[in-house]
Amino acid sequence: MQDDAEMKEISKALHQLYDPVLEESVPERLRTRVARRGLWRPAAIAAGWVAVGLAAGVVAGWQLHVARTVVSAQAEVPGFVKRAAVAHAVYSPEVRHPVEVGADQEQHLVAWLSKRLGAPLRAPKLEELGYSLVGGRLLPGESGPVAHFMYQSKQGTRVTLYVRTDAVGNRETAFRYATEGNVKVFYWIDRKLGYALSSADIGTDDLLKVANAVYQQLNP
Amino acid sequence: MNDADSIVELIPRLRRYARALAGDRIAADDLVQDTLERAWSKFHLYRRGTDLRAWLFTVMHNVYVNQLRASRPVATLDEEMPELSQPSRETDMLVLRDLDAAIRRLPPDQREVLLLVALEEMSYEEAAGTLGIPIGTVMSRLARAREKLRAMLSGLPPGGGKQLKIVK
Numbered sequence: 001m002q003d004d005a006e007m008k009e010i011s012k013a014l015h016q017l018y019d020p021v022l023e024e025s026v027p028e029r030l031r032t033r034v035a036r037r038g039l040w041r042p043a044a045i046a047a048g049w050v051a052v053g054l055a056a057g058v059v060a061g062w063q064l065h066v067a068r069t070v071v072s073a074q075a076e077v078p079g080f081v082k083r084a085a086v087a088h089a090v091y092s093p094e095v096r097h098p099v100e101v102g103a104d105q106e107q108h109l110v111a112w113l114s115k116r117l118g119a120p121l122r123a124p125k126l127e128e129l130g131y132s133l134v135g136g137r138l139l140p141g142e143s144g145p146v147a148h149f150m151y152q153s154k155q156g157t158r159v160t161l162y163v164r165t166d167a168v169g170n171r172e173t174a175f176r177y178a179t180e181g182n183v184k185v186f187y188w189i190d191r192k193l194g195y196a197l198s199s200a201d202i203g204t205d206d207l208l209k210v211a212n213a214v215y216q217q218l219n220p
Numbered sequence: 221m222n223d224a225d226s227i228v229e230l231i232p233r234l235r236r237y238a239r240a241l242a243g244d245r246i247a248a249d250d251l252v253q254d255t256l257e258r259a260w261s262k263f264h265l266y267r268r269g270t271d272l273r274a275w276l277f278t279v280m281h282n283v284y285v286n287q288l289r290a291s292r293p294v295a296t297l298d299e300e301m302p303e304l305s306q307p308s309r310e311t312d313m314l315v316l317r318d319l320d321a322a323i324r325r326l327p328p329d330q331r332e333v334l335l336l337v338a339l340e341e342m343s344y345e346e347a348a349g350t351l352g353i354p355i356g357t358v359m360s361r362l363a364r365a366r367e368k369l370r371a372m373l374s375g376l377p378p379g380g381g382k383q384l385k386i387v388k
Contacts, residue, residue: 006366011338013319014240018339021236030231030252112246140257 029100029138077178079142081187084162084196085180087139087148092158092200099135099150109136113147117165119192123149124161124217129210131159151210157201159210164194175211177204186211190219227259230273233340234280240335241284243324251287255280277340277350281332288328322372330365333358 091098101109106123114121116138123133131151139146139162146164178185184207187196195218197211234255238248259266259279266275323331336347337358344362348355 007338010319010334010366010369011341013316014323014335014339017316017320018236018240021239022232024232024235026228026231026235027249030235030249030256031228116250138253 028097078187078189078194080146080162080164080194081178081185081196082180083139083141083146084160084187084198085178085183085185087162088160088183088185088198088200089181091137091148091150092160098158100137102135103133105135106133113138113163116145117147117163119165121147121163122218124214126151126210126213129213130154131210134158157199159197159199159202159207161214162196162198165192175208175215188215190215223263226272227256227276230276231256233273234276237277237335237340238280240323240339241328241331251280251284254283254287258283271346274342274346274350277336278352281351284328284332318373319369322369325372326365326368330361330368333361334365337362 101112103109110121110123113136123136126132130153132153134150134152136147136149139148141164144165146162149161149163150158151160152158175186175188178187181200183198183200184204185196185198186207187194188211189195195214197207197214199207199210202210231252234252235248238251238255239245242248242251255276259276262279266272323334326334332351333347336342336350337344342350344355344358348358351358
């Protein structure tokens with residue numbers, strides 16, 4: 001039955017339609033998904049947030065010492081804040097590939113990340129503070145996908161906004177401040193979403209200004 | 221070759237199947253990404269020496285079924301579809317697109333069987349193993365899929381018995 005003419009024609013047509021996919025270059029997000037896990041597998045998967053810091057094994061001079069951070073984890077700082085700081089430390093020095101989807105495709109980026117997180121997201125506009133959107137990426141969080149937006153000033157300083165869903169407690173919190181290595185983080189939880197705004201480049205006061213602007217835009 | 225390399229090598233195959241299954245490029249790559257994440261988290265369940273491709277297709281099938289169940293609303297994305305290959309002389313592009321559209325209208329369980337057999341060229345036995353269903357179910361789903369395709373492409377009600385003509 002498999003050999004009959006009709007089946008052969010269907011098969012031929014499907015190959016004509018879809019074989020070109022085999023020749024397409026594989027998007028970075030799919031390749032890195034495997035490479036990232038591949039390097040750390042299997043023990044590191046259990047290590048949770050450390051997996052985000054794939055580059056730790058590669059970037060020798062990395063200032064944020066993953067091992068020490070894990071051991072000295074302060075109980076009061078939520079896990080997602082550490083993950084946000086690691087993500088900032090890993091991606092913000094990137095010159096060629098700081099983001100997965102660039103700001104030129106902002107609409108697509110926001111729609112894609114909203115879909116993956118299952119929550120309507122927005123990329124705040126920070127031009128008034130001198131920061132423009134570089135783009136964003138999807139990252140693995142503790143229990144699912146998280147969104148990561150990167151902003152850059154004319155001077156080249158960068159801040160990143162890390163957004164996760166299903167924030168524990170579901171309570172609104174005031175801004176809280178934490179540091180991980182040389183990365184400063186302001187974080188807050190607002191209903192379902194947890195936010196962490198990180199930078200290693202600017203002072204606490206400036207970062208707080210950005211955090212305020214982000215908070216106000218997301219909660220008009 | 222380590223496990224990661226073996227999987228990376230199979231990504232184009234996963235993408236091709238996902239594209240045919242899910243339709244648009246973004247949804248298909250989301251499906252592949254979810255499949256890869258799940259495959260790694262469940263990799264300890266993979267039995268070495270067995271067909272890795274079949275195992276990954278099983279993972280993708282499970283992810284796909286779960287997504288259908290959750291029936292997440294699909295965000296409308298305006299990314300352009302890639303150009304399809306140039307129509308060859310012997311097959312009319314319009315006919316190809318008609319067939320493609322008809323396959324999309326099949327119920328997901330029938331579409332999966334059809335794609336595994338016709339595109340992935342799995343035997344009935346392999347398709348049954350991949351989907352975790354008996355061979356008899358593969359055969360009956362395939363027969364129903366073909367009957368529906370014939371009906372959709374000819375404009376005749378199912379059971380018209382007309383042979384599908386997609387080649388001039």
